Amino acid sequence: MNLNLIQISSLANKVTGWLRRRHFATLGAMVLIANVTAVVPVAQAAWPERAITMIVPFPPGGPADSLARAIAQKLQERLGQPVVIDNKPGAGGMLGVELGARAKPDGYTMIMAGSSIVLVSAIDPKAMRIDVRKDLQPITIISKLPLLLSANPSAPFSTFKEFVAYAKANPGRVSVGVSPGLSTTAHVLIERIKFELGIDVVPIPYKGSAPALMALVSGEVPAILDYLPTAGPFITSGKIKSIALMSDTRNSSFPQIPSIVELGYPAYSINAWNSLMLPAGTPKEIVARLNREVVDIIKSPEMKTRFFDLGQESGGNTPEQFAEIIRSSEEMWIKVIRDAKLTFPK
Numbered sequence: 001m002n003l004n005l006i007q008i009s010s011l012a013n014k015v016t017g018w019l020r021r022r023h024f025a026t027l028g029a030m031v032l033i034a035n036v037t038a039v040v041p042v043a044q045a046a047w048p049e050r051a052i053t054m055i056v057p058f059p060p061g062g063p064a065d066s067l068a069r070a071i072a073q074k075l076q077e078r079l080g081q082p083v084v085i086d087n088k089p090g091a092g093g094m095l096g097v098e099l100g101a102r103a104k105p106d107g108y109t110m111i112m113a114g115s116s117i118v119l120v121s122a123i124d125p126k127a128m129r130i131d132v133r134k135d136l137q138p139i140t141i142i143s144k145l146p147l148l149l150s151a152n153p154s155a156p157f158s159t160f161k162e163f164v165a166y167a168k169a170n171p172g173r174v175s176v177g178v179s180p181g182l183s184t185t186a187h188v189l190i191e192r193i194k195f196e197l198g199i200d201v202v203p204i205p206y207k208g209s210a211p212a213l214m215a216l217v218s219g220e221v222p223a224i225l226d227y228l229p230t231a232g233p234f235i236t237s238g239k240i241k242s243i244a245l246m247s248d249t250r251n252s253s254f255p256q257i258p259s260i261v262e263l264g265y266p267a268y269s270i271n272a273w274n275s276l277m278l279p280a281g282t283p284k285e286i287v288a289r290l291n292r293e294v295v296d297i298i299k300s301p302e303m304k305t306r307f308f309d310l311g312q313e314s315g316g317n318t319p320e321q322f323a324e325i326i327r328s329s330e331e332m333w334i335k336v337i338r339d340a341k342l343t344f345p346k
Contacts, residue, residue: 047107047286051082054110054276055103057096059089063229063310064274067143068112070306071276074297083110094120094128097277101135105281110139110290115273116185118326122333123183123344132330137278138322139290141315142298143307144271146247147186148228148257149176150240155222160244160263163223164197171200177224179212181205183344186225188336189246189270195340196267216240227272228254229311246270253311273315275322291319 052075056068065087072083088096093114100111113136121132130136149160157163167174178186182205190203204221206212209230216224217239228251234240235254242257248269250259260268276294278287295316297303307314317325336342 047289048079048081050108051084052076052079052108052110053084053086053103054112055086055088055096055100056112057088057090057093057114058112060087064112064114067274067306067310070303071142071294071297074300074303075293078293078297092116092120097136098128098130100277101130101279103279105137105279105283107278107282107286107290109279111136111277111279112142113275113277115271115275115329118329119185119188119333120183122330122337123188133323133326135280137280137282137287138319138326139276139278139287140294140298140317140319141273141275141322141325142294143274143310143315144247144313145227145229145273145311146245146251146271146313147189147225148231148245149223149225149243150216150231150235151223151243152216152219152221153238153241154219155241157223158241158243160258160260160265163243164199167199167201172202174199174223175202175204175221177206177212177215177221177226178203179206179224179226180208185270185272188333188342189268190225191340191342192336193268195336213240228257232311251311251313253308271313275315287319 054068054072056065058064065085069085072085076083088099090096093116097111097113097117100109103109117128117132121128125131149163151157151163157166176190178184178190181187182203187203187205190201193199194201204215206215206224209226212224212226213231213234215221217234223243225246228245231240231242232253235242235257242254244260244263245251245254245257246260246268248259248261248266250257250262260266276290278290298307298314299316304314
């Protein structure tokens, strides 16, 4: 086919126009796709898609472990995914908490944590490799364990008022067992009582409730400050006498024991607690879902009965309320330690 210059030029113009139209059509399609992608959100994976790990920083078989397993069983029924207990004891319960705080904040790692983490942080922040308030996301307090001041039946005091009066009349001669040892809630609370009420009692550390109670029953010490649940059987049998419960109200399992608040000493109402937490940065919707499910579980009649049998009280608060408890507790302990000029063994 022979083409003159005019025909060649005309054909070239047609081809160029066709290519331009194709280019702009393609470009327009790309812009349209980009706009649609920007407007329509990418579908998020439903949570949970797989098993959830609950780190328990205590050995298997203890009260905290038993409680964690009961909650885990109920939680997996609600979430439709396994909730697996991973016991990580060590460093007084701090090891498991630290491991959990460093986990990926995706909702697949929960941590059971006790109130001791706040006290340890107040005593020596350098002793912890995490910041309790920055590295952990609270879910809720699951149970509260009130401290009980109890005495040997032969002790010359049967009320808190008599205990204070006797200690003042016998400075340095009244020993009080504290469990589980020094630098614990029981120990620092006794030091606070000493400082603020002007009494001189001698804290004697015991490694756990069992040796502390044995020392009390045998008369090795006239009084101990320990958790109510472990003292329950000894109270029922009359082997020890209860002086005061360091709580706002009386305990439903032992309603005969007066609370320290009703006795006129509200500052000494100190509940230890067990809780569930997450690594900081966990999505808010996951935090809210877990809070809702766990609170429903611990408020159920079945779990309330379990708490009653253990001498504990059920918790159940919002993440925000729990965070405020951590903040105020840490500041309170820091002030007590500073004002009383307390020092602790490293």
